Amino acid sequence: MKTTRREIMMFAGGSAVGVLFTPAPWRLITDTALWSENWPGIPVPARGEIRARYTNCSLCPAGCAVRARCVGDQPVALAGVAGHPLSHGALCPFGLAGHHLPYLPSRVKQGPVKEAAAAVADGIAKCGPAEYIVTLDLRPARTASWTYRRAMAAIKNGRYVTPSYDPPVAVDFAKARTPSSDRSAAVDLAKAPTHPSDAWMAADLTRARTPSSDAWMAVDLTRARTPSSDGSAAVHLAKAPTPSSNAWMAADLTKARTPSSDRSAAVDLAKAPAHSSDAWVAVDLARARTPSSDASVAVDLTKARTVLSLGVALLDGWGTPGNVIAARPGFRLIQAEAVESRTASMADWWLRIRPGSEDALAQGLAGTLTRAAAAEATGLAESEIAALAAELKDNGPVLVLGSSRLESTGRTIVTRRETPVPAEWRKAAPVTGLASLPDGSIRVLIIDESTPGAYLPWKAIEKKLVADNPVVVALAWSREGYGRHAQYVLPVGVYPEVAGDIPPAIDSVAATFRISTPLVAAPGGCVKPEEFIAGAAGLPLTDTLHERADAIHKTGRGTLFTYADAKSAALKDISAEDFWKALNAGGCWIDTPDDKAAVARLAPTVAQPRSSEESELPLAVVLSQELTPASPILSKLYQESNLRLGPNRVALPPSSGLEDGTQATLQTVLGKCAVQVTLDAGVPAGLVRVSASPAILDLCADGARAKVVRA
Amino acid sequence: MISANKQIRAARYGMTIDVDRCNGCGACMVACSIENNVPPAHEGATDRKGLTWIRVYKVDNGEEYPNRRTAFVPVMCQHCGHDTPCVHVCPQQAVDVDPATGVVGEMPQRCLGCRYCVAACPYHARYFNWWDPAWPAGMEKTLNPGVTPRMRGVVEKCNLCHGRWHAAKELAAAAGKPDTEPVDYVPACAEACPTGAIQFGDLNDHASLPAKAAAEPGSFRLLEKLGTEPKIYYRSKKDWVRGIAAAPRPGAAGKETVRG
Numbered sequence: 001m002k003t004t005r006r007e008i009m010m011f012a013g014g015s016a017v018g019v020l021f022t023p024a025p026w027r028l029i030t031d032t033a034l035w036s037e038n039w040p041g042i043p044v045p046a047r048g049e050i051r052a053r054y055t056n057c058s059l060c061p062a063g064c065a066v067r068a069r070c071v072g073d074q075p076v077a078l079a080g081v082a083g084h085p086l087s088h089g090a091l092c093p094f095g096l097a098g099h100h101l102p103y104l105p106s107r108v109k110q111g112p113v114k115e116a117a118a119a120v121a122d123g124i125a126k127c128g129p130a131e132y133i134v135t136l137d138l139r140p141a142r143t144a145s146w147t148y149r150r151a152m153a154a155i156k157n158g159r160y161v162t163p164s165y166d167p168p169v170a171v172d173f174a175k176a177r178t179p180s181s182d183r184s185a186a187v188d189l190a191k192a193p194t195h196p197s198d199a200w201m202a203a204d205l206t207r208a209r210t211p212s213s214d215a216w217m218a219v220d221l222t223r224a225r226t227p228s229s230d231g232s233a234a235v236h237l238a239k240a241p242t243p244s245s246n247a248w249m250a251a252d253l254t255k256a257r258t259p260s261s262d263r264s265a266a267v268d269l270a271k272a273p274a275h276s277s278d279a280w281v282a283v284d285l286a287r288a289r290t291p292s293s294d295a296s297v298a299v300d301l302t303k304a305r306t307v308l309s310l311g312v313a314l315l316d317g318w319g320t321p322g323n324v325i326a327a328r329p330g331f332r333l334i335q336a337e338a339v340e341s342r343t344a345s346m347a348d349w350w351l352r353i354r355p356g357s358e359d360a361l362a363q364g365l366a367g368t369l370t371r372a373a374a375a376e377a378t379g380l381a382e383s384e385i386a387a388l389a390a391e392l393k394d395n396g397p398v399l400v401l402g403s404s405r406l407e408s409t410g411r412t413i414v415t416r417r418e419t420p421v422p423a424e425w426r427k428a429a430p431v432t433g434l435a436s437l438p439d440g441s442i443r444v445l446i447i448d449e450s451t452p453g454a455y456l457p458w459k460a461i462e463k464k465l466v467a468d469n470p471v472v473v474a475l476a477w478s479r480e481g482y483g484r485h486a487q488y489v490l491p492v493g494v495y496p497e498v499a500g501d502i503p504p505a506i507d508s509v510a511a512t513f514r515i516s517t518p519l520v521a522a523p524g525g526c527v528k529p530e531e532f533i534a535g536a537a538g539l540p541l542t543d544t545l546h547e548r549a550d551a552i553h554k555t556g557r558g559t560l561f562t563y564a565d566a567k568s569a570a571l572k573d574i575s576a577e578d579f580w581k582a583l584n585a586g587g588c589w590i591d592t593p594d595d596k597a598a599v600a601r602l603a604p605t606v607a608q609p610r611s612s613e614e615s616e617l618p619l620a621v622v623l624s625q626e627l628t629p630a631s632p633i634l635s636k637l638y639q640e641s642n643l644r645l646g647p648n649r650v651a652l653p654p655s656s657g658l659e660d661g662t663q664a665t666l667q668t669v670l671g672k673c674a675v676q677v678t679l680d681a682g683v684p685a686g687l688v689r690v691s692a693s694p695a696i697l698d699l700c701a702d703g704a705r706a707k708v709v710r711a
Numbered sequence: 712m713i714s715a716n717k718q719i720r721a722a723r724y725g726m727t728i729d730v731d732r733c734n735g736c737g738a739c740m741v742a743c744s745i746e747n748n749v750p751p752a753h754e755g756a757t758d759r760k761g762l763t764w765i766r767v768y769k770v771d772n773g774e775e776y777p778n779r780r781t782a783f784v785p786v787m788c789q790h791c792g793h794d795t796p797c798v799h800v801c802p803q804q805a806v807d808v809d810p811a812t813g814v815v816g817e818m819p820q821r822c823l824g825c826r827y828c829v830a831a832c833p834y835h836a837r838y839f840n841w842w843d844p845a846w847p848a849g850m851e852k853t854l855n856p857g858v859t860p861r862m863r864g865v866v867e868k869c870n871l872c873h874g875r876w877h878a879a880k881e882l883a884a885a886a887g888k889p890d891t892e893p894v895d896y897v898p899a900c901a902e903a904c905p906t907g908a909i910q911f912g913d914l915n916d917h918a919s920l921p922a923k924a925a926a927e928p929g930s931f932r933l934l935e936k937l938g939t940e941p942k943i944y945y946r947s948k949k950d951w952v953r954g955i956a957a958a959p960r961p962g963a964a965g966k967e968t969v970r971g
Contacts, residue, residue, distance in 0.1 A: 029823065041843045042860055043851035045748065050856075076853050077745050079902060090905035093741040103850035315734050325906050345769075345781040346734050352776045632847055633744050635752035637737040640761020643769070644737060661757075681771065682781065 054586020063502030090322030097631030138453030149428035319507035340682035356703030493522035617705035722893035725942030735783030742903030789941030
């Protein structure tokens with residue numbers, strides 16, 4: 001039989017049609033899915049022994065305890081540690097994905113280490129008498145920070161600078177009284193005579209008078225200077241006569257400086273004469289420190305029955321999130337904020353105020369601003385302010401939280417002992433602020449950006465640099481922060497690659513010591529900031545964490561909470577070596593509760609006036625603080641959903657005239673940058689909520705004016 | 712699947728989510744993605760094309776300040792117990808309800824990617840893999856060994872952390888417990904929730920926390936009128952929140968808006 005070409009084609013065609021009626025092709029389609037599961041592009045998870053390791057998250061000051069589920073030594077998931085006395089088993093979304101950070105695509109892994117070290121050494125050698133070698137520490141109060149301070153003390157003209165400068169102010173609040181008067185006293189310390197070294201500047205307010213009523217006693221310490229080194233400014237209020245009620249004693253100590261010394265400014269309020277009960281002592285001591293007594297200020301949320309939050313993200317990362325959540329049932333939360341933040345959504349009462357009017361609200365409550373003026377400034381009704389004042393009066397103890405200031409009644413703000421350090425470390429450079437350095441005076445600037453912290457706009461730093469060839473070294477994990485501006489960007493380890501301690505958070509009423517134990521090794525090219533800075537100063541490098549642990553152990557105070565068994569033990573029952581091992585295996589030392597001194601009411605300062613150029617911009621900026629660096633998996637929260645504001649995104653109300661996803665330009669008086677628009681009905685007209693990435697922080701602060709235009 | 716000849720004590724795993732406690736932090740979304748090897752967003756991913764097995768929606772009552780109220784509602788597969796819509800429409804039998812646990816399971820190996828189930832799901836809780844799963848270089852080392860990444864072109868969704876359930880079964884077996892008994896385990900979202908808003912357990916066990924909470928006043932389920940008998944219960948003391956739950960989808964019936 002001869003098969004024709006036609007028959008072959010008919011057979012092929014018939015087979016093709018016939019096979020469609022069999023399961024074969026359909027099964028094949030299904031199986032392609034099976035095959036594709038094992039395509040080379042699909043990653044295969046590692047296999048191995050599953051075990052738990054413990055550390056502390058160092059992404060923010062909360063320092064939450066972490067249990068890492070590991071395959072072999074590789075962490076594959078992080079969770080909180082149940083029963084932890086501070087973090088209460090909670091971990092925020094940023095902390096949950098912390099083990100992804102070593103693999104960030106934007107990470108810097110190599111840098112010109114030798115060249116940078118040579119440039120720093122050269123800069124130190126060439127440093128003139130009116131020039132400075134500065135270390136800028138974005139996360140102060142760590143053990144590494146003490147190394148930086150000691151290194152700067154070892155260098156001629158070395159200065160240790162932190163972004164949020166904490167003036168070392170010693171105040172005895174225990175007996176604070178509000179001098180009252182229809183009069184106020186104004187003291188201009190700018191004209192105070194200079195003093196010899198080691199002398200104090202004393203302002204005797206006895207004779208200070210300003211005749212008009214409703215005036216303030218204003219002590220302007222911004223101009224207080226002690227020209228000679230080792231001096232400090234002291235304001236003695238004991239004799240200030242302010243006989244009538246409703247007056248304020250307003251001492252703005254945030255700007256009090258002792259730039260050339262490690263002495264502190266002392267305000268002795270103990271002897272201030274007693275006055276009427278409605279009066280306030282207004283001292284902006286939000287960052288008050290009492291260095292001489294090794295204490296700082298902490299917030300005790302468990303003691304508060306009412307919390308007035310002036311725009312603070314209390315339920316969204318403030319303090320120790322687990323601690324705040326644990327204390328939340330105990331207090332009524334009143335949130336005064338311009339936008340409907342997560343905290344505003346969860347508050348018992350949300351007061352929508354104008355951006356930047358938090359201080360006006362506080363003054364309206366205190367009576368230093370008339371209710372009408374406070375209502376005009378904040379956009380609230382006078383009746384609302386009156387109702388709020390009544391609630392604060394009736395439902396105490398009250399805690400008032402501001403972004404940089406605190407107020408309290410009762411024992412909701414207390415002093416806290418500092419975590420002990422070896423005695424020889426005390427010979428360290430004092431903490432100073434950038435503002436205390438003259439413009440054009442920084443010869444060498446080393447910025448430790450290895451751990452996330454507060455951010456200083458680059459323009460504020462730039463003007464402090466010398467004009468001719470300053471050396472700027474950024475120790476950073478990426479070029480997204482100060483790495484954009486520095487000549488040398490040196491790669492550093494990122495959490496959880498590096499060992500370091502985490503200072504206690506603001507809501508920790510006792511001193512703590514916990515170590516972020518590395519879970520993975522840092523890449524070979526990374527620099528240890530401590531080594532680099534100590535090396536530049538010729539300081540011998542030792543195991544500072546171990547030394548500090550020993551110093552703590554010598555006190556014999558406090559307890560050690562170990563994560564593996566969730567148990568506490570008295571430190572005096574543990575040997576020094578066991579203490580050190582436990583800290584590295586997952587543990588937290590918590591100091592013995594101190595006989596804490598309650599801190600009196602602290603009130604805010606007055607906002608700075610805007611320039612006319614800025615006032616012409618139509619939108620008020622509200623910053624949305626998000627942690628950086630963040631894992632790419634956080635895209636679930638801002639790209640694949642709209643739960644949070646993503647990097648370089650701005651939120652505008654639907655009435656803005658722009659569409660969701662529009663590429664736009666954010667303009668302020670300081671410059672402009674590209675952003676993407678997200679529409680959010682929770683943002684009122686006239687406001688723009690921006691994600692606080694370094695590029696945006698270089699342009700604007702909270703409350704600044706801005707414009708968003710289509711790109 | 713449990714064979715029919717075994718005498719099992721069937722569990723009915725479910726959750727209660729206290730909407731009044733949820734602060735919308737997103738920890739559940741991140742923990743879920745890490746646990747189940749859900750990849751980070753592709754460059755082209757949006758809120759409509761992303762993969763979020765659990766998604767926290769921000770809903771409001773549509774009023775203006777000072778009467779404006781908002782809440783956060785985590786929504787995942789509701790594990791419908793009756794007339795499960797996605798099961799009915801799947802041409803590949805890639806979706807089933809496990810009689811031993813009550814969990815609605817998804818088998819990506821069988822899925823053709825027709826997305827009928829995505830269209831059928833009244834809760835918008837199913838997600839399609841538009842891109843190959845990809846992690847930044849090195850990050851694949853952090854993948855959970857208990858869960859296989861899914862390929863492009865299939866649908867995926869919450870399975871109440873099936874990998875954790877398996878691990879709990881293995882532990883129970885190692886401890887000599889019969890494999891016909893329900894096991895105690897906690898999904899990643901419930902473990903990660905810092906406020907304790909998500910409670911997980913066996914709804915057939917009347918002593919369990921979610922079973923008790925589900926029976927309390929203020930408890931409700933999404934779109935109850937559809938009769939799908941979801942095993943995810945919600946709780947809120949706020950009438951307007953419960954009202955939104957009855958709408959065809961959040962924001963569709965009233966003036967309220969939804970973001971998520």
